[in-house]
């Protein structure tokens with residue numbers, strides 16, 4: 063039995079902006095299984111980043127239930143949530159977010175600082191991780207001495223140095239040209255296949271989305287579709303517009319979730335959208351997208 | 355590990371903004387330096403006064419009418435030379451009893467003149483107060499008994515009236531009466547800005563005649579031993595009170611004088627240090643201000659650190675350390691500056707200054723505390739930042 067890495071049940075997030083409520087997510091249910099490769103696609107402002115922040119424990123839902131690494135975030139204090147992020151999640155951002163004036167190896171080692179790992183071991187692990195992303199020769203370079211692609215690879219190494227269960231990448235190629243972006247994508251897919259870290263990647267590019275075995279389409283704060291494909295689609299417009307259930311998928315009730323999960327409760331556009339959590343199950347490892 | 359990282363980051367932040375850090379420190383530097391300097395001057399002055407009071411002679415007992423207390427009005431003395439005889443009987447040794455009657459007067463010698471303090475005294479003065487002569491001799495019992503018009507000059511007076519002549523045997527005119535110079539004191543130096551060598555000693559009897567009075571201002575006794583000095587004082591006061599029932603008398607020891615002077619100087623030093631402390635406070639506000647700027651500038655960094663697992667406390671400690679480092683480095687620099695200035699002042703000016711370890715410890719402790727007090731709000735703000743909002747900041 064695989065345990066879900068992340069489980070969201072009817073999760074919503076409403077921002078309060080000058081007294082006005084902005085519902086960014088309006089009741090989203092999904093489960094991220096271990097080792098999965100999930101693409102999240104949707105137009106700008108649809109709530110993709112908000113979803114990623116919630117899945118990574120960087121933000122808290124205003125409604126629903128969110129379980130990360132077996133722990134309900136509603137029961138966690140701020141420091142406990144920080145520790146959970148450190149142990150379970152790796153983030154990759156569109157804007158890299160590397161510390162300036164800090165070498166690549168120290169940037170990568172940063173999460174280990176907050177895990178209490180000693181300086182020597184930190185450097186060793188960070189250097190090894192940089193080797194795995196192909197930057198073993200760039201250890202002491204500072205971010206401004208690296209190309210955009212290299213910077214994003216440093217960020218990926220940083221996200222993975224703690225050996226997290228889930229890698230959350232929010233438009234990781236958004237700031238890169240297409241060739242560099244492709245290399246970064248391939249790296250992410252390779253690491254997903256090799257290390258078994260679940261990869262959840264936001265993209266607005268349908269051609270990228272089709273490389274993932276599972277695709278979640280978000281629109282207006284709701285999941286419009288959540289489909290699993292045995293093989294990556296090729297050609298066509300690549301958009302999994304079908305709202306029906308995926309061919310190989312079986313509905314899966316989230317372990318430990320409360321009653322009413324499959325029906326979705328309030329919020330969603332009821333049955334019109336396939337808000338059924340899907341999982342690649344055991345097939346996830348065998349479907350590393352377009353890697354190879 | 356986390357604390358080591360916080361140190362590294364804090365140092366790095368200060369180094370990255372060298373100019374700004376230095377300017378921010380300036381307030382703390384000036385504050386600490388002035389505290390150290392003023393406390394040094396206060397301490398130096400106190401030490402010097404103590405030396406001088408102790409230098410008056412040992413086991414000294416000063417008997418004066420009225421109460422010796424800060425802020426009490428001086429009392430007109432009812433004492434005369436018969437009271438001095440009575441005190442001598444109580445003490446049992448007239449050689450241990452000295453008197454004074456003092457007044458300002460212009461001393462003239464030829465074309466030169468000098469406004470000075472003329473003291474009418476007994477021949478016992480050099481024994482009771484440890485005074486020594488550079489030239490000539492002091493007054494004798496016969497000089498006092500016969501109201502002889504002879505004078506012993508303080509070093510300054512001798513220099514003023516006889517810059518190029520030997521004063522011995524020369525005439526000086528005091529309040530219009532001519533006296534013959536028989537001796538010159540060794541110099542004593544300055545004390546609290548007062549020239550202690552600006553005085554002329556003449557026989558008390560001659561002084562009384564000069565000013566047409568029978569009174570004396572006060573009596574000084576050199577007690578035979580320290581143990582019974584208070585007891586002796588009480589007996590003298592009792593005898594004088596019996597003779598002058600309407601007047602209160604005080605007998606004070608050097609220790610008591612030192613106590614009173616010490617209190618006054620202590621308060622003065624405290625007030626000065628407090629004024630200097632205000633500039634330290636202003637420096638602290640500057641630190642607070644710059645820390646808020648630093649937090650704003652590094653909002654994205656804070657967001658990233660939180661994303662990879664930094665707890666609110668980790669971030670808070672990092673910024674608090676930055677503030678404390680800022681004020682501590684400023685404090686150390688200020689200490690060095692204060693000590694340097696104090697040593698310079700002590701060496702080249704008549705103002706004494708003495709460095710005490712506790713003032714340095716205090717200055718450093720206070721500057722570190724300023725960092726904590728004024729760093730805590732920015733640090734808390736940084737710790738509580740919402741990571742999502744922080745990551746989006748520009």
Ligand SMILES: Nc1ncnc2c1ncn2[C@@H]1O[C@H](COP(=O)(O)OP(=O)(O)O)[C@@H](O)[C@H]1O
Nearest residue numbers: 077079084086105106107108109110111112113
């Ligand atoms: N901090 C915030 N305060 C108010 N509204 C926000 C905030 N963050 C996001 N939103 C709003 O929530 C919606 C979803 O935003 P986001 O998750 O960033 O979308 P996406 O990543 O899909 O472009 C948008 O309408 C956006 O304006």
Ligand SMILES: [Mg+2]
Nearest residue numbers: 110111112232
């Ligand atoms: Mg986004």
